[in-house]
Structures are given as structure tokens and as C-alpha cells.
Amino acid sequence: MPFVNIRIVKQVIEHDREGIKAQVQTAVTDTIAKAAGIPKENVWVTFEEIDETDWFAGGQRVKELRAAP
Template sequence: MPFINVKQLSGRSDEQNAEIARALTETYARITGVDPQNIWVAVEEVPATHWTAGGETFAARRAKAAAEGS
């Protein structure tokens, strides 16, 4: 049973997350021939304060970009 785990920054709507899960399921099923009922998808949202790149949170990056006007 395939399990697809998507981690993304929080902020997308429930409808967007559902469409992500549907599209991934359909694509995986089409490519592999696996029954869509046997494909599991988890969409996990991570707060920008808990996700970092280069030692800086995305919340800090957003704040910096807003202060710089970009």
C-alpha cells in the first residue's frame, strides 16, 4: 500500500489540500496501475515558525522580505 507524505508550509485551504491529495492519488495510480483505493496520502502543514532553511525560519524570512518591501 503506497503512502505519499507531503509536508508544506501552512496556509493552504482545506480544498487545496484535498486537490493535492486527489491529484497525487490519480497520478500515482495512472503511472503504477495501483488501485487508487490502496493509495494513502497525508498532507502535513508545518507552521512557518517551525520550518527553517539555512538556520532561519520561514517566518523570519517573510518578515525580512516584508520589511524590505519585496
Template structure:
């Protein structure tokens, strides 16, 4: 039975977490089912949500990177 753990920045899901998780889980389970021939009901998907300030890319947290990106686009 495949088990998929998805770690995602919490803020990405903020405006509709349930619907977004359901959409992602459906697409992931469908892709695995198609590739393996297993039924989707045998594929588990778990979400780990991490605050942007606790997720680092290199030495900078994602919250800071997003703020910098928004400043650069305005």
C-alpha cells in the same frame, strides 16, 4: 499500498485547508495510480502541517524569509 506523506507550511493552506488538501491529494494519488496501475483507493496521502516559524531553510525560518521577500517586492 503506496503511502505519501506531505509536509507543508500551514499558512499555505490557511484560506481553504480542506479544499487545498483534497486537490493536492487527488493530484498525487492520480499521478501514482497512472504510474503504477494501482487503483487510487489504495493510495494513502497524509498531510503534516508545520507553522512557518518552525520550518527553516538553512538558518532562517520561512516566516522571516516570506517577510523579507514581501519587503523586497514593495
């Protein structure tokens, strides 16, 4: 049974948290089920929302990277 854990900066989805998660999980579930030839019910998807001040890339906070021009 495939288990997918999606980590996302919570500020990216804060304007439509439930809608965006629903769209993403549907696309992920459909793709994995089709590729693996298994029922959609066998694909599990979870989300972890991480604050932009707690996520770093290249030594910088994502919050700072998102604010850069």
C-alpha cells in the same frame, strides 16, 4: 500500497485548508495510481501542517523568508 506524507507550511493553506488539501491529494493520488498501474484506493495520502516559525531553510525561519521582499 504507496503511502505519501506531505509536509506543508500551515500558513500557506490556511485560507482554504480543506479545498487545497483535496486538490493536492487528488493530483497526487491520480499520478501515483497511473504511474504504478494500481487502483486509486491503494494510494494513501496524509498531510502534516507545520507552523512557519518551526520550519527552517538555509538557517532561516520560513516566516522570515516569506516576509522578505
